[in-house]
Amino acid sequence: MPKASIIITTHNRPHLLPRAIASACASGQDVEVIVVDDASSDETASICQSTRGITYVRLDRNQGVAGARNVGLVASRGEYISFLDDDDVRLRNSLDEQIEALRQTPEAMLCYAKAIPGVASGKKSEPYPSHCPQGDIFWKLLVRNFIPCGTVVVRRACVSRVGLLDDSIPGIDDWDIWIRIVELFPVIAMEMPVIIWRQSTPASAQGSSRTVELIALGRRRFRDHWMKLPRAVNATRAERHEAWRAFSRNIAEHLTWETLSALRQGQARRGLTSAQTLLRLHPGALLSVLRRWTRASTIITLMTAGTGRNDLANAKTRFKQIRSDAPRQ
Amino acid sequence: MPRVSVIIPTHDRPQLLTRAVDSARASAVDVEIIVVDDASSDGTAAACAQLTGIKYVRAERNQGVAGARNIGIFESTAKYVAFLDDDDLRLPGSLDMQADLLDQHQNAGFVCGAMIMADQDYQPSGEIVRARHAGGDAFWELLELDFPVMPLCTLIRKDCFSKVGLLNRQVTSIDDWDIFTRIAELYSVIVVDEPVGVYRQPTPFSGQGSSARAIQLQLATRHQLKLLRLPRAAAAPLKQRREIRRRAIRRVSENLVWNAGAKYLPQGRFSPALANVAVALRLDPLIAVRPNGYKTVAKKLIEKMGVR
Numbered sequence: 001m002p003k004a005s006i007i008i009t010t011h012n013r014p015h016l017l018p019r020a021i022a023s024a025c026a027s028g029q030d031v032e033v034i035v036v037d038d039a040s041s042d043e044t045a046s047i048c049q050s051t052r053g054i055t056y057v058r059l060d061r062n063q064g065v066a067g068a069r070n071v072g073l074v075a076s077r078g079e080y081i082s083f084l085d086d087d088d089v090r091l092r093n094s095l096d097e098q099i100e101a102l103r104q105t106p107e108a109m110l111c112y113a114k115a116i117p118g119v120a121s122g123k124k125s126e127p128y129p130s131h132c133p134q135g136d137i138f139w140k141l142l143v144r145n146f147i148p149c150g151t152v153v154v155r156r157a158c159v160s161r162v163g164l165l166d167d168s169i170p171g172i173d174d175w176d177i178w179i180r181i182v183e184l185f186p187v188i189a190m191e192m193p194v195i196i197w198r199q200s201t202p203a204s205a206q207g208s209s210r211t212v213e214l215i216a217l218g219r220r221r222f223r224d225h226w227m228k229l230p231r232a233v234n235a236t237r238a239e240r241h242e243a244w245r246a247f248s249r250n251i252a253e254h255l256t257w258e259t260l261s262a263l264r265q266g267q268a269r270r271g272l273t274s275a276q277t278l279l280r281l282h283p284g285a286l287l288s289v290l291r292r293w294t295r296a297s298t299i300i301t302l303m304t305a306g307t308g309r310n311d312l313a314n315a316k317t318r319f320k321q322i323r324s325d326a327p328r329q
Numbered sequence: 330m331p332r333v334s335v336i337i338p339t340h341d342r343p344q345l346l347t348r349a350v351d352s353a354r355a356s357a358v359d360v361e362i363i364v365v366d367d368a369s370s371d372g373t374a375a376a377c378a379q380l381t382g383i384k385y386v387r388a389e390r391n392q393g394v395a396g397a398r399n400i401g402i403f404e405s406t407a408k409y410v411a412f413l414d415d416d417d418l419r420l421p422g423s424l425d426m427q428a429d430l431l432d433q434h435q436n437a438g439f440v441c442g443a444m445i446m447a448d449q450d451y452q453p454s455g456e457i458v459r460a461r462h463a464g465g466d467a468f469w470e471l472l473e474l475d476f477p478v479m480p481l482c483t484l485i486r487k488d489c490f491s492k493v494g495l496l497n498r499q500v501t502s503i504d505d506w507d508i509f510t511r512i513a514e515l516y517s518v519i520v521v522d523e524p525v526g527v528y529r530q531p532t533p534f535s536g537q538g539s540s541a542r543a544i545q546l547q548l549a550t551r552h553q554l555k556l557l558r559l560p561r562a563a564a565a566p567l568k569q570r571r572e573i574r575r576r577a578i579r580r581v582s583e584n585l586v587w588n589a590g591a592k593y594l595p596q597g598r599f600s601p602a603l604a605n606v607a608v609a610l611r612l613d614p615l616i617a618v619r620p621n622g623y624k625t626v627a628k629k630l631i632e633k634m635g636v637r
Contacts, residue, residue: 036491
């Protein structure tokens with residue numbers, strides 16, 4: 001039986017997949033690579049069938065990322081499990097290092113690390129998140145998902161204890177399962193990059209258009225599920241309230257950013273939707289965001305980034321760092 | 330690698346569980362029994378520690394039946410999986426018989442047997458419920474709600490889940506109908522007449538499954554719209570899809586009226602009877618004026634009296 005399983009879910013991206021598969025194979029000694037093809041309609045199947053050393057699972061009916069990851073979980077046999085997106089790249093031997101860290105900390109169920117945001121042009125910037133908290137991170141993770149999905153290694157045993165991924169919340173299914181894990185178990189974090197992200201560029205606009213939708217989904221999840229977890233229920237009212245406030249503040253920042261970046265790209269409608277959502281959800285939070293944004297360092301970063309259009313993704317990453325470095329009250 | 334996995338989700342019923350596990354053990358030679366404890370708060374964990382030769386998995390937070398079954402599929406290492414509720418029983422050798430059939434028919438997704446109805450003390454009532462289908466392609470019948478498949482009587486090829494996905498947690502209580510329809514879209518179905526399980530029927534007064542049944546049927550008619558979007562159904566002519574929809578709604582509302590008139594009213598239970606009729610009228614307002622609506626009810630009533 002293999003020591004670890006890397007589950008790669010893919011849908012109609014045969015040009016990126018081989019790179020992800022090769023990187024997964026080289027990330028550890030005894031690793032089983034499972035490619036779950038979520039009903040691709042192109043040459044993905046033939047590429048996978050000609051790739052040796054992988055387990056190829058083909059869904060005939062599209063299940064979405066979470067559904068496909070669940071099918072990957074069922075097909076996996078490794079004691080440690082990691083997910084990788086088809087457009088990401090795992091760094092060499094990174095999986096073994098994370099497994100070793102988990103071995104040394106038997107009580108921890110999950111290990112995460114940093115991701116290098118690589119712009120599609122190949123340019124690299126600072127790893128995210130700039131700071132990786134560990135131990136009990138339940139309240140921190142409720143506020144914002146700072147765990148890059150591809151960097152996570154979990155023990156097989158914890159999947160059964162918290163349940164599989166929820167396929168009704170596309171886009172935040174990973175965040176949801178991490179929350180269920182960290183509610184019960186401590187985690188370890190490694191201050192080193194283990195994957196390279198193919199970050200969305202202004203041209204590809206991947207994901208960003210869904211921001212407003214995701215935020216609505218996240219808010220519902222927060223209130224209806226995460227706050228109903230025994231850990232949150234047993235906490236004091238003040239703690240819950242503070243978590244909700246920090247969560248809302250983070251959303252407000254995100255929406256402000258989204259509005260500005262949309263306007264800069266000349267997408268007036270997208271900007272308007274974001275601004276509307278922002279004002280509807282958090283009329284008060286806008287002020288605090290603006291106050292924080294007027295700090296000199298933020299403005300300088302944004303201005304230098306604003307000189308060239310292609311640097312927008314870079315600026316976004318830098319902005320994220322500023323945010324994660326900012327002390328939380 | 331074991332041949333068959335029996336997945337038993339359980340929640341706060343340790344007194345019944347042992348019996349279900351014993352029946353599962355006798356149902357096949359090479360069987361792996363997976364008990365998924367869905368966040369029980371009582372002595373279930375202790376009761377399971379007494380049982381030997383089972384794989385005990387505990388979900389720390391309640392997952393619902395579909396979620397617990399999915400955990401069971403995740404833990405299973407066998408080629409075929411069967412779901413067993415903690416209060417039902419499997420008949421000795423039944424899984425081996427069904428596994429043989431799946432071995433012989435490589436394109437079959439699941440095999441469905443008959444079940445023996447029993448009371449709360451597992452005493453057979455004499456009634457045996459057989460699948461109303463000849464086998465083969467059962468997609469349209471399942472989609473139309475014309476072919477009820479009980480998970481208790483079914484053995485599923487595990488490969489199916491990697492083609493159609495796992496159970497849908499969003500449709501609690503009809504997740505079984507959902508997955509069997511999705512499997513039948515791509516695979517053929519085997520039906521056998523032999524009984525394979527014992528179903529512990531809820532007592533008329535246990536409350537379980539009275540108005541819950543009406544809600545379940547209502548949910549099913551709503552979920553059918555989603556299943557009609559499965560590629561094979563979507564490719565059918567519009568006329569055929571409309572006909573399937575119409576027949577399913579009629580079947581459900583007739584069933585509801587039948588339940589109200591023949592089950593609840595004679596017992597003097599007016600509120601579930603009313604709930605059933607209300608749902609039926611909402612789904613199919615014309616049922617009140619259509620003679621056919623009563624014809625089926627009358628026919629069923631005569632059948633029932635004839636049996637007595």
